[in-house]
Amino acid sequence: DTGVSQNPRHKITKRGQNVTFRCDPISEHNRLYWYRQTLGQGPEFLTYFQNEAQLEKSRLLSDRFSAERPKGSFSTLEIQRTEQGDSAMYLCASTQRTSGVVEQFFGPGTRLTVL
Amino acid sequence: GEDVEQSLFLSVREGDSSVINCTYTDSSSTYLYWYKQEPGAGLQLLTYIFSNMDMKQDQRLTVLLNKKDKHLSLRIADTQTGDSAIYFCAESNAGNMLTFGGGTRLMVKP
Numbered sequence: 001d002t003g004v005s006q007n008p009r010h011k012i013t014k015r016g017q018n019v020t021f022r023c024d025p026i027s028e029h030n031r032l033y034w035y036r037q038t039l040g041q042g043p044e045f046l047t048y049f050q051n052e053a054q055l056e057k058s059r060l061l062s063d064r065f066s067a068e069r070p071k072g073s074f075s076t077l078e079i080q081r082t083e084q085g086d087s088a089m090y091l092c093a094s095t096q097r098t099s100g101v102v103e104q105f106f107g108p109g110t111r112l113t114v115l
Numbered sequence: 116g117e118d119v120e121q122s123l124f125l126s127v128r129e130g131d132s133s134v135i136n137c138t139y140t141d142s143s144s145t146y147l148y149w150y151k152q153e154p155g156a157g158l159q160l161l162t163y164i165f166s167n168m169d170m171k172q173d174q175r176l177t178v179l180l181n182k183k184d185k186h187l188s189l190r191i192a193d194t195q196t197g198d199s200a201i202y203f204c205a206e207s208n209a210g211n212m213l214t215f216g217g218g219t220r221l222m223v224k225p
Contacts, residue, residue: 033212033213035213039216040217041217041218042119042203042205042215042216042217042218043213044214044215045160045212045214046211048211048212056211056212063216091157091158091159102146102207103160103163104160104213105160106157106158106159107116107157108156109155109157
């Protein structure tokens, strides 16, 4: 399967715990995006990387959130001291940045439930 | 900041045409997209339109863009029960992050 993959698909945790999600983009894609989708809403942008550089962060990304893409391939999103409001679907997307239209390919998401 | 708005719900009968509407505020939007999300599945890109175009047709899908009014629509001809899903309008500026609407739930009745 050469699509975007995300692990785990589901995560249930207790409030106050730390969680980490992983995203493996399509192999030749140099841009990787993280979005968050709460129930009944559209996805909201969190952050994106071009290769290993984190180029933009949304104001939604509080200091409890950190994202990395150490070798310009897979990325991790960590949430420290989780809160119930962090419950959402976390989506990863990747693209090859070239001229013209930029189609973002989305992974299946990681659904986080904070109890 | 940028804002994208969609109506919440649309119900049509199988075989009819569906029209899903979207408005956006960012006049510098470069591309506008329509994504489909089925229950438990990821987002699937259906089609996109460049901001200097006013129409694009792709099989059963027709996208209309009124840049002056910042209005985008998606028409699905001969709607089938398999088209039942949530449809998201999204815009991007210079190919960076996407700003999504809240989604329109399309229900197709047999």
